[in-house]
Structure formats: C-alpha cells, structure tokens
Amino acid sequence: MKAFLPIVVALPLSALLLAAAPAPKYAVADIPVALREGAHAVVRADDEVVTVKSASRLVHTVHRVVTVLDNTGDDLARIGVSYDALRSLSYLRGAVYDAEGRLLHQLRASEIKDEGVGSDGSSFMTDVRVRYADLRQPQGPYTVEFEYEIVSDNTLFYPDFQPQEEEGVAVQAASLRVITPASLPLRYQERQLPAGAAVAHITAGNQEVYEWKLTNLAAVDDEEAAPPLTDRTPAVVLAPGSFQVQGHAGTAATWQGLGQWTYDLNAGRDQLPPATVAKVQALVKDLPDARARARRVYELLQGSTRYISVQLGLGGWQTFPASTVASSGYGDCKALSNYTRALLAAAGVPAYQALVGAGSGEADLRADFPSSQFNHVVLCAPLVTAGRPDTLWLECTSQTDAFGYMGSFTGNRHALLLTPEGGKLIATPRYGAAENRRVRRLDLFLDASGSATATARTLRTGQEQDLYAALLHELGPPDQKKYVVDRLKLPTFTLTRFSLVATPAGPLPGVVENLALTLPGFAPPSGKRVFINPNLLSRLPALPAQVGERQAEVWLPSATLHADTVRLHLPAGFHPETLPAPVQLSTAYGTYATQYATLPDGTIQYIRRLELKRAKLPKTAYPGYLDFRRKINSADKAQVVLVKAGS
Numbered sequence: 001m002k003a004f005l006p007i008v009v010a011l012p013l014s015a016l017l018l019a020a021a022p023a024p025k026y027a028v029a030d031i032p033v034a035l036r037e038g039a040h041a042v043v044r045a046d047d048e049v050v051t052v053k054s055a056s057r058l059v060h061t062v063h064r065v066v067t068v069l070d071n072t073g074d075d076l077a078r079i080g081v082s083y084d085a086l087r088s089l090s091y092l093r094g095a096v097y098d099a100e101g102r103l104l105h106q107l108r109a110s111e112i113k114d115e116g117v118g119s120d121g122s123s124f125m126t127d128v129r130v131r132y133a134d135l136r137q138p139q140g141p142y143t144v145e146f147e148y149e150i151v152s153d154n155t156l157f158y159p160d161f162q163p164q165e166e167e168g169v170a171v172q173a174a175s176l177r178v179i180t181p182a183s184l185p186l187r188y189q190e191r192q193l194p195a196g197a198a199v200a201h202i203t204a205g206n207q208e209v210y211e212w213k214l215t216n217l218a219a220v221d222d223e224e225a226a227p228p229l230t231d232r233t234p235a236v237v238l239a240p241g242s243f244q245v246q247g248h249a250g251t252a253a254t255w256q257g258l259g260q261w262t263y264d265l266n267a268g269r270d271q272l273p274p275a276t277v278a279k280v281q282a283l284v285k286d287l288p289d290a291r292a293r294a295r296r297v298y299e300l301l302q303g304s305t306r307y308i309s310v311q312l313g314l315g316g317w318q319t320f321p322a323s324t325v326a327s328s329g330y331g332d333c334k335a336l337s338n339y340t341r342a343l344l345a346a347a348g349v350p351a352y353q354a355l356v357g358a359g360s361g362e363a364d365l366r367a368d369f370p371s372s373q374f375n376h377v378v379l380c381a382p383l384v385t386a387g388r389p390d391t392l393w394l395e396c397t398s399q400t401d402a403f404g405y406m407g408s409f410t411g412n413r414h415a416l417l418l419t420p421e422g423g424k425l426i427a428t429p430r431y432g433a434a435e436n437r438r439v440r441r442l443d444l445f446l447d448a449s450g451s452a453t454a455t456a457r458t459l460r461t462g463q464e465q466d467l468y469a470a471l472l473h474e475l476g477p478p479d480q481k482k483y484v485v486d487r488l489k490l491p492t493f494t495l496t497r498f499s500l501v502a503t504p505a506g507p508l509p510g511v512v513e514n515l516a517l518t519l520p521g522f523a524p525p526s527g528k529r530v531f532i533n534p535n536l537l538s539r540l541p542a543l544p545a546q547v548g549e550r551q552a553e554v555w556l557p558s559a560t561l562h563a564d565t566v567r568l569h570l571p572a573g574f575h576p577e578t579l580p581a582p583v584q585l586s587t588a589y590g591t592y593a594t595q596y597a598t599l600p601d602g603t604i605q606y607i608r609r610l611e612l613k614r615a616k617l618p619k620t621a622y623p624g625y626l627d628f629r630r631k632i633n634s635a636d637k638a639q640v641v642l643v644k645a646g647s
Contacts, residue, residue, distance in 0.1 A: 019293060024101030026143040028067055035170040039219035042074030043171040046163040052180035056244035060150045066145040077136040077144045084128045090149040096135040097143040107133055149269050155247050156372050158238035164217055176236055178210040184242060186210055189369045191235040212236050222541050226552035226624060228363050228546040241373035255370045257424015259416050269321045270342040276326045280346040289407040290383050292390055293347045297364055301340050309398040333377040336396040341465050351381035360408040361557060367414060367425060372640050378410055381418055393429055400473040404511035413492050433561040433611050435462035435508055440564045442536060448571040449525035454517045454536060461510040463558055468511040472500045494518045518596045529640040534566045534606040542633035543626055550619040559614040568604040573645045576604055580638035589613060589628050594635055604640055
C-alpha cells in the first residue's frame with residue numbers, strides 16, 4: 001500500500017511575519033472624532049498606581065499611551081524619567097505603533113540614554129539622573145506607549161496626577177489608583193474635575209484604596225490672558241499626612257508641622273567660625289540701625305559667595321553648615337540663606353529662612369492644602385523701624401540683586417516661614433503698579449525731508465526692571481544692544497547710542513536705558529501734509545479675536561504703570577494742522593489716557609499713561625478685555641498732522 005506524504009505549502013515570508021505579529025492596538029480610527037478636533041495629540045491611556053508601602057516608601061507605576069496626530073505633538077513621543085539616591089527607577093519600557101495600530105518598534109535598552117542632571121555645568125553637586133527615550137517618527141499619526149516604575153524612599157512628595165499637561169492635547173482615558181495602609185490616611189485635593197469624576201474609596205482589610213477615572217477630555221486651547229494650565233485642567237494632588245525621609249519623620253498635615261520638620265532638620269547648622277563672627281561685628285559696629293546692619297551683611301554675602309545647586313539625597317532639604325559656607329564660599333539656596341541668617345545673628349539682626357515656590361509668572365501656592373509646594377529658600381528678617389513692622393526679605397543666591405528686593409521670581413506670593421515653633425504661612429512683598437513702573441521721555445526731531453532722529457531715556461523699576469537687570473548683569477554691551485535692536489518694532493532705523501545703567505540704591509531697584517536713533521524716511525511728506533505717529537516705542541498690540549467659546553478665566557498676573565512723555569520737535573515752517581483728541585479709558589482691567597498739546601516754543605507734547613491691574617476675572621470678562629486692548633491699540637496709532645506754513 002502506498003504511503004501518503006504530507007502536503008507542504010510554501011507561504012510568502014511576509015505572510016509568515018504577519019502571522020507572528022501581535023494584533024493591532026491603539027488604531028487612530030478608534031479615537032472619537034470629537035477628541036481629534038483641535039488636538040495635536042491624544043492621550044489614549046494614562047494609568048497610574050501609587051502604592052504607599054510605609055511612611056518611608058512608596059511605589060509609583062505609570063502606563064501612558066499617546067497618539068501623536070501631527071508634528072506639533074511630537075514632543076509627547078519623548079520621555080525623561082528622573083531618579084536619584086532616594087528614588088530608584090525599576091524599569092522603563094516603550095513601543096511605537098503606526099496609524100492602524102501595528103507595532104513598528106519596541107524600545108531597546110541601548111536606545112535609552114542615561115544622563116546626569118547638571119552635566120552642562122548648571123548644577124555642581126547632584127545625584128539626580130534622567131533616563132531619556134525618544135520614539136518620534138518622521139510623520140504622524142503614530143502612537144507611543146511608555147511604562148515605568150519608581151520606588152521612592154522620599155515620601156515627603158507624593159506624585160500628582162494631571163494627564164492634560166499641555167494645550168492641544170486631548171485625553172481619551174486616564175486613571176489614578178492609590179493604595180495606602182489605613183494607618184497612613186491619604187490626603188488629596190481634587191481640582192477642576194468634571195462631573196462624575198470624584199473619588200471612589202473602599203476599604204480592603206487594612207488597606208485604603210482610592211480611584212479616579214477621567215474620560216473624553218477635549219483639547220484645551222492656548223488662549224490669551226489665561227491662567228497657567230495647572231489651574232485649568234483636571235488634576236488630583238496627593239500629599240502625605242505622616243512621612244519619613246532617611247529616618248527623619250514628620251507631618252505635612254499642617255503648615256506648622258511641615259515647617260517644624262524642615263526647621264528641626266537644619267537646627268544647629270548655623271554656627272560660624274569665631275573669626276567670621278568677629279569680622280561681622282567689626283563690620284557693623286558703627287551702625288545702630290538694624291536695617292543698615294543687614295544691608296552691610298548682605299553686601300558682604302554678595303561679595304564673598306557664589307551659588308551652586310546641591311541635590312544629594314537628604315541634601316535637597318538639609319543645608320550645609322554655615323561654617324562650611326564660610327570656608328568654601330559657596331552653597332545652594334538653603335546653605336546661603338542659613339549662612340546669611342548666621343551672619344545677621346552675629347550682627348544682632350534676627351532672621352528666619354522661608355520656603356517659597358519660585359518662578360516668574362508662577363501662580364501662588366494653594367494655601368488650603370498644606371504640602372511641599374516649594375523649590376527655593378529665601379531669608380526673612382522681621383524688623384521693627386520707628387515702632388512699626390518693617391519686614392526685610394533677602395534673596396541670598398544672587399550677587400547682583402538689590403538689597404531687600406524679591407521681584408517677579410519670589411514676590412507677590414506666600415512663603416512658609418521656618419521658626420522654632422514650626423511653619424507660618426506669610427506673604428512675600430507685594431509689587432503693584434506703584435512699584436512696577438516704566439517711565440519714558442522721548443524727544444523726536446523731524447527734518448523738512450521727513451527723516452528724523454530720536455533720543456529716549458527709559459527708567460524701569462520693580463518687576464519692570466527684572467529682565468533688564470538680568471541683561472545688565474549677565475550680558476556684555478554688544479549682546480545687550482542686540483537684544484534691544486531685535487525688539488525695536490520700527491521699519492528702518494539705526495541705533496547710534498545705547499546704554500543700560502543701574503540706578504543708585506534705593507527702596508526699589510531700577511535700570512535706566514538710554515537710546516539714540518536715526519530714522520531715515522520716518523514721515524515723508526504726503527502732498528502738503530506730514531503724518532506722524534509720536535508713539536514711537538510704546539505701542540500696545542491688539543489681541544486676536546476669540547475663536548469659539550472662551551474656556552479660561554481672564555488672568556492678568558502683574559500690575560504695571562507705563563508713563564510716556566514724547567516731545568515732537570518740528571522743522572522750521574511747520575505747524576500742527578490737527579492734533580488727535582484726548583482719550584480716557586477706565587475699566588476693570590486698567591486705565592489709559594492720552595493728551596496732546598502745543599507748547600509755547602512750538603514743540604508738540606504727547607503724554608500717554610497706561611496702568612494695568614493685577615486681576616483674575618471670569619471668562620465672560622474677556623470680550624471687555626479685548627475691547628480695552630483694541631481701543632488702546634487704536635489710540636496708540638493716532639497721528640499728528642503737520643502742514644508747512646504757506647502751503
């Protein structure tokens with residue numbers, strides 16, 4: 001009998017590979033159309049689990065999937081996860097898929113970069129490292145998937161949950177699950193959550209489990225005059241009640257307790273060498289006034305120390321001893337403020353360190369949720385002058401900041417004062433329109449052909465001078481000049497003279513800018529008339545009209561006062577035919593006024609005053625703000641009409 005042989009069918013290699021490939025997932029077609037509208041990327045999943053193991057350890061796992069729709073969303077295809085001596089990274093995995101959800105590539109270990117923070121020289125003493133992965137593709141849409149786990153022995157900080165961290169990013173699904181021992185109850189604050197997204201809380205044995213779920217969050221537009229995104233998208237902020245860092249136990253349930261932990265951690269580290277104490281006492285012996293003694297100590301600090309960053313384990317919160325700074329001449333914000341406090345004590349001026357959330361344009365901390373919301377340390381001396389409180393604040397990391405000035409970096413917010421009795425939440429200096437001033441005098445000299453020259457002197461004080469103080473102290477004159485030239489919105493000009501000069505020491509720092517310009521063809525005659533806009537340097541642009549319904553509140557973060565006086569010097573034989581009518585605006589957003597006059601010598605004087613308020617207003621106020629800016633822009637373009645005698 002003849003045996004039957006098996007039949008072998010040769011399949012193409014592509015078919016064999018297809019059979020072995022995993023099933024597609026995360027296809028772009030599965031994203032609801034409404035979520036793609038106005039979005040550059042869609043978070044398909046952001047599933048996070050926080051497991052509190054003890055008062056000194058927690059584990060944070062993250063699984064995040066993002067579909068990048070266009071090149072604007074490409075940054076979301078990269079990830080950087082930091083770790084240090086107190087936070088270990090267990091794993092980092094990743095994959096990328098095409099538009100149909102087919103696997104294109106799995107992240108290999110060799111593709112993950114591991115770099116130390118501060119390798120560019122910006123930090124000097126740190127154990128922080130970052131693992132980076134980059135799965136960007138040449139063209140969208142595509143989907144990236146990342147997974148990682150952090151084991152943290154620093155329970156002062158719990159992870160926050162805010163899946164929508166950028167404008168133009170929608171969220172299809174996200175979840176947060178927190179598991180904690182019943183003996184360590186979770187503290188949390190829900191912010192901007194949509195209806196139905198409140199916490200689900202159960203007790204399972206001796207564990208408490210909390211869970212939040214978010215679905216179908218449309219992309220948030222980038223809107224003018226909007227609060228920071230952290231105040232606009234759904235978030236859950238977590239914090240411990242009790243915590244422990246390298247054997248140092250504390251509580252964050254109250255500001256008093258959090259401040260007490262920080263104060264105790266640094267207690268006894270303010271002892272100076274006897275020679276340093278003697279030096280300070282000799283330096284201030286002729287000054288009976290406490291503020292004058294503090295000023296001299298601050299000058300000593302600025303002339304003998306420099307700032308470095310220290311992020312070594314507990315060193316993120318525990319300072320170098322003052323004696324170390326005295327001998328080395330350097331330290332971070334904690335060490336330099338602690339050192340300055342010791343110097344002031346030697347000068348007979350009591351002071352306290354204060355924790356602050358620093359950053360220009362940053363929103364104030366949430367005073368109703370005690371937690372570590374800080375990234376900087378400054379010094380506060382509660383002085384009394386002539387029987388009245390005269391609190392002094394000192395930024396101890398800068399060699400150039402003015403004595404007693406906080407500015408946009410740490411002003412207009414709250415700080416946590418560290419006292420022997422614990423933490424006390426207090427306000428840092430407030431800077432309003434009276435302090436944040438820009439006062440300009442400009443003289444414009446027109447010739448008969450329509451060309452002109454101009455000189456301008458601009459005094460900036462308070463927060464208005466912050467940027468220019470940085471230019472003055474950090475850049476040389478050529479780079480200062482280039483910065484100014486690049487921002488002069490004039491059609492044709494030559495900057496013939498330029499300087500920046502700090503004003504003499506006073507209650508507020510100031511910077512004076514002097515300019516001289518040549519302006520060929522500035523106002524060529526048009527028939528028998530010449531049309532001139534005297535507002536050469538202070539025009540405020542109008543804002544684009546709101547597209548669609550406004551989503552955000554109107555947030556005006558700083559109050560300022562701009563005062564301009566322009567004198568227009570006319571060539572012989574010319575006189576004004578028409579001067580613009582005065583303008584007067586008074587609104588919830590600020591005030592604006594202009595006036596024109598012909599002076600006895602024939603010079604035309606233009607005076608402009610704009611005061612902007614610091615405010616947070618409902619989104620319904622935005623049309624009014626648009627109208628205010630439009631009217632200012634229109635008035636700023638007003639023209640003086642000149643005619644020549646006998647024309």
